[in-house]
Amino acid sequence: MKNVFVMDHPLIQHKLTLIRDKNTGSKEFREVVKELAMLMGYEVTRNLPLQEIEIETPVSKTKAKVIAGRKLGIVPILRAGLGMVDGLLSLIPAAKVGHIGLYRDPETLEPVEYYCKLPVDVHERDLIVIDPMLATGGSANAAIQFIKDRGAQSVKLMCLIASPEGVKAVCEAHPDVEIYVAAVDEKLNEHAYIVPGLGDAGDRLFGTK
Ligand SMILES: O=P(O)(O)OC[C@H]1O[C@H](OP(=O)(O)OP(=O)(O)O)[C@H](O)[C@@H]1O
Ligand SMILES: O=c1cc[nH]c(=O)[nH]1
């Protein structure tokens, strides 16, 4: 699928293995999710436009490149997306952060919305929606539709682990959205958990199970 980018950098794959392991506790899980978000953010921001400015080094005047004033926004899907915010912010500290609260109803698997606070100028920003897990795609699709309904024009999705079903669902619903993942796993199980996956990302981040 042309809009899907799987980041197979060795550091990313190594860290992904650490968080897949069920013996990794919350403290290490949180640290590694943050590191993964930072490493993946490096690729997600690869196409940011540059402009030249004039500066003076200790040796001479020169023209040098800086990022061309693009307005960026990071939109974590609560709760689990919160674990990826700081990693991205360490790369792009000027980005604004919007929050979308969604949880997946365990019976219907439909996303249920409980919070939304976005930057007022969301329509002018390049937005990166973040969530560690893309399972059925229901939550990501709802979040993307939500910000598009508020005027967003430029949206990327960044997840750690996706299922083939989730990738397909987002590609079909939002063909304009590029999807960045560290892995596309084998399948969903009967409870719509990703196999092999890493379990429930929110619970593992926040120690709630
Ligand atoms: O693709 P989907 O089938 O919609 O599933 C993925 C969603 O499920 C998880 O959140 P969860 O509902 O567990 O909420 P939490 O982050 O509060 O734990 C995950 O962080 C995604 O948001
Ligand atoms: O595997 C999955 C599926 C949905 N949400 C998770 O946290 N993990």
Ligand SMILES: [Mg+2]
């Ligand atoms: Mg959860």
